[in-house]
Amino acid sequence: MFYPENFHVTAPGDLEIVISRDFDAPRQxxxxxxxxxxxxxxxxxxPDGWTMPVCEIDLKxxxxxxxxxxxxxxxxxxxxxxxxxxxxxPERLIATExxxxxxxxxxxxxxxxxAERGSITGVTIAVLYESKEARDTARRSGMEHGMAAGFxxxxxxxxxxx
Amino acid sequence: xxxxxxxxxxxxxxAARNLRLQTGFMSESYHAAVDVYAPRxxxxxxxxxPIGYTSPATATLDAIFAxxxxxxxxxxxxxxxRGGASVGELAAPFSMSQPAISKHLKVLERAGLIWRDRxxxxxxxxxxxxxxxxASAWLEEYRRFWEASFHRLDGLLEELKTEEKxxxxxxxx
Numbered sequence: 001m002f003y004p005e006n007f008h009v010t011a012p013g014d015l016e017i018v019i020s021r022d023f024d025a026p027r028q029x030x031x032x033x034x035x036x037x038x039x040x041x042x043x044x045x046x047p048d049g050w051t052m053p054v055c056e057i058d059l060k061x062x063x064x065x066x067x068x069x070x071x072x073x074x075x076x077x078x079x080x081x082x083x084x085x086x087x088x089x090p091e092r093l094i095a096t097e098x099x100x101x102x103x104x105x106x107x108x109x110x111x112x113x114x115a116e117r118g119s120i121t122g123v124t125i126a127v128l129y130e131s132k133e134a135r136d137t138a139r140r141s142g143m144e145h146g147m148a149a150g151f152x153x154x155x156x157x158x159x160x161x162x
Numbered sequence: 163x164x165x166x167x168x169x170x171x172x173x174x175x176x177a178a179r180n181l182r183l184q185t186g187f188m189s190e191s192y193h194a195a196v197d198v199y200a201p202r203x204x205x206x207x208x209x210x211x212p213i214g215y216t217s218p219a220t221a222t223l224d225a226i227f228a229x230x231x232x233x234x235x236x237x238x239x240x241x242x243x244r245g246g247a248s249v250g251e252l253a254a255p256f257s258m259s260q261p262a263i264s265k266h267l268k269v270l271e272r273a274g275l276i277w278r279d280r281x282x283x284x285x286x287x288x289x290x291x292x293x294x295x296x297a298s299a300w301l302e303e304y305r306r307f308w309e310a311s312f313h314r315l316d317g318l319l320e321e322l323k324t325e326e327k328x329x330x331x332x333x334x335x
Contacts, residue, residue: 007312009305019305021312025319033315033322043314046307125308 019125027114030121031090034112035059040067049073061087065095082107090114097127226293229273234258235266239289242276246286 007021023030033039041052044067054068066081082096091114096107108129115122229235238252253263267287270276274293279286 007305007309009308019308021308023312023316023319025323029319029322033318039318039322043318044311045314047310 015129017127019127021123022117023121023123024119025121026119027116027121028090030123031114034114034123035089035093045069054079058084059087059089060084063087082110085109225273226275229269229275232266232269235270238263238266238270238287239275239294242287242289246279246282246288248284248286250284252287 008019010018025033033043035057037055037057040057041055044055045052046069050069050071052067053070054066056067057063057065059065061084063084064081065084066079068077068079070077079100080097082098084093084095086092086094093110093112095110095112097110098107108127111126111128113122113124113126115124230239234256237256241247241252241255249260249263249267252267253260256263267276267278270287271278275290276287277290279288
């Protein structure tokens with residue numbers, strides 16, 4: 001069994017979030033898993049309880065993609081999509097991305113790199129906000145979108161309360 | 163929030179201690195700032211936002227991440243997680259002058275990461291738990307979404323590999 005050690009989520013700059021992870025699979029396979037709808041909808045789901053009823057990917061420069069997630073317990077839905085700016089299979093994808101609940105102005109740009117290291121494929125996802133304003137707006141409204149409850153719990157934990 | 167000055171004082175020390183107890187899930191190369199404050203095993207009850215635009219609670223995260231970008235300041239935070247310390251106490255292990263340490267403390271204070279206890283004689287610096295928790299929660303939610311997804315992807319890739327089909331068809335551009 002392969003247990004990847006290096007899963008990183010960092011905020012290296014003012015406008016960027018970078019996520020990286022190694023996978024024990026050939027690059028082409030990993031690239032496919034990121035770009036073929038029938039594969040993407042099987043894993044890009046976040047925590048348990050969500051499905052992906054819509055997953056459309058027109059994999060070419062200028063092509064659009066669209067994802068819709070659904071929380072089965074509540075029926076709550078959430079969609080996002082964008083346009084590919086660059087498709088360099090199987091090395092790199094650059095795409096805009098924007099959530100339907102556009103609580104921030106402008107789009108973010110997602111650059112996903114696939115690096116081959118022997119039998120391992122290293123994936124790096126960098127999400128770059130268009131502007132500081134976009135990111136800050138996203139941040140502020142993030143709070144309103146349901147983090148308050150989480151913070152309450154966290155604060156209780158930090159304060160040593162049950 | 164219990165760790166704010168002007169409110170209860172004792173819980174601040176508890177919070178700092180608990181912060182320290184909860185750290186340590188990351189690998190060497192993990193963002194060092196996270197390594198100082200990321201909570202481990204905290205269960206958030208948040209609305210999931212795939213890919214992660216939920217975020218931060220305040221517009222001060224810039225200042226927080228900028229403050230934590232410096233290794234000395236991260237070390238100071240790590241030290242303060244063990245309890246409040248005066249400028250002199252902080253300067254000693256770093257072999258830095260007190261004015262140099264004071265400069266770092268000002269940056270941390272401006273970012274809201276620490277506060278100076280002006281009532282106590284030594285004016286010890288103390289951690290503020292809330293901004294750390296917010297910065298941490300922000301990254302933590304990205305981490306949580308992707309970790310769950312990637313774990314699922316591992317399984318899918320194993321399955322695809324064992325299918326031992328001929329190489330997947332080349333995709334159209």
